[in-house]
Amino acid sequence: MNKKFVGFIIKRYLRFDKKHPFIYISFILAFLGILTGVATLMIAMGIMNGMDREFEKKLKVMNYPITVYSSLVKVDKNTLELLKKHFPKFKYSPYIETSAVIQNGNSLNGVLLYGVDFKKEAEINYIFKNALKDIKKVDVFDVVVGKRLFGDLGIAKGEKIIMIFSKITPLGFGISPLLKKVRVISYFDSGLVAYDKGIAYMNIKGLKRILHQDYYSGIHIYTPDPFKDxxxxxxxxxxxxxxxxxxxxxxxxxxxxxxxxxxLFLVLMLIIIVASLNIISSLLMMIMSKRKEIALMMSLGASRKEIKAIFLKLGLIIGIFGIISGTALGWFGIWVLKTFDIVKLPADVYGVSRLPVELSFIDFSLIITGAFLIVLFASIYPAVKASKTDVLETLRYE
Structure with a gap:
């Protein structure tokens, strides 16, 4: 195959032809369609990844990497010692879980209460650690609540509230709910309303006394690779x-x-597919307009392989140029969204006030590979069609 000949014809066909302007308009539309599709896909997948990572980050902290819990067998100090013996590098926070109702004046608020060792919990939960930043001393019946619940209670740090536990105690001939005055020393801010309103932490020593329970509900474990561990x-x-x-x-x-x-990936990929249809129609229109010229080149010695290569490369040039331009525009859009506060989100709904954008290498590779394959397949049919031009039929009356 004569590469110089193929390159010369491609350069000639890429020039604007006044006789057939619609072909080049179609080329421009195909280029713009691929550019838009790639850029939109990159930005959209970047936003989806960013939001996923943000939610994952929040849920990972509040739910902990691994949790060991009582099922048929109780979790106690022996279980904790067994784990420490086999995995001394892991971080552990044993807890007692119960439900309670917080009473402050006439208001009642139900919470899921965790009795934890404040020091150990702070080592594996940075949100809880931030809540204890200015706290120097923790008493037995001290409590840390969520920011939203703290606001609903309308109290200041250090004030006492009544906590009603789900456990009941015998009283004469009847029963009475278990009540205890506790001190709210601080509040945590997870950024998720469900947690900030429905979870509270108490000193595990105090909760053991209240519930008369010497075993754990479970153990929260921090490990760098929870999927394997x-x-x-x-x-x-x-x-x-x-x-x-x-x-x-x-x-x-x-x-x-x-x-x-x-x-979302499949829907936005349709933009590139639609743009590739413009490549097919543009190349077919060019083949029809250059039919005599193609037949003449073949009669002068150009092979069908060379004709096929001309139109295949012509389609690929338009498509690849669109992909490169779309990639540049996509990265620019991601940089703008990361650098400037263009989109503001309600923090109480999404857990973050700034739009998170993070495009992974795998998603970027899928976008570029998918766009290239679409462009390649869109260029093959017109190239094959051009190579099958009948020389005798085309030049018979010329």
Missing amino acids: IEKIKKILPPGIGVIGWWQQNGNFFAALKMEKRA
Whole structure:
């Protein structure tokens, strides 16, 4: 194949032809369509990834990487010592879980109460650690509540409230709910309303006294690689003790996000597919207009392979140039969204006030590969069509 000949013809065909302006308008539309499709896909997938990572970050902290919990067998100090013996580098925060009602004046607020060792909990939960930043001393019956609940209670730090526990105590011939005055020393801000309004933490020593419970509801574990370590933990624990990872606790939520991401990718990829149809129509129109010229080149010695290469490369040039321009525009759009506060989000709804954008290498590769394959397939048919031009039929009456 004569590469110089193919290159010369491609350069000639890329020039504007006054006789057939619609062909070049169609080329420009195809280029703009691919550019828009690639840029839109990059920005959209970047936003989806950013939001996914933000939600994952919030849920990972409040749900913890791995949780060991009582199922058929109780979790106690022996369980904790067993875990520390086999995995000394992991961080552990044993907890007692119960439900309670906070009474302040005439208002009642239900919460999920965790009794934790404040020091150990702060080591694996940076949101809780931030809440204890200015706290120097923690008493037995001290409580940390969520920011939203703290605001609803209308109290100041250090004030006492009444906490009504779900456990009941015998009183004469009847029963009475268990009440205790506790001190609210601070509040945490997770950025998620469900947590900030419905979760509270109490000193585990105080909760043990109130509930008369010497065993744990479970143990929160921090590990750098929970996906692998969860199987190791399961092997050393006796049957009847449950082990669950943060991703399993929110499996349906992340499955829905993944499906939404795939659907968005496919829908936006249609923009590139539509743009590729313009490449097909443009090349076919050019083949029809240059039919005699193609037949003449073939009669003078040009091979069908060379004719096919001319139109295949012509389509690829338009498509690849559109992909490169779209990539540049997409990265610029991502940079603008990251640098400037163009889009503001309600923090109480999304857990973040600034639009998070993060395009992963895998998604970027899929976008570029998908766009290139679409352009390639769109260029093949016109190229094959051009190579099958009948020389005798075309030049018979010329």
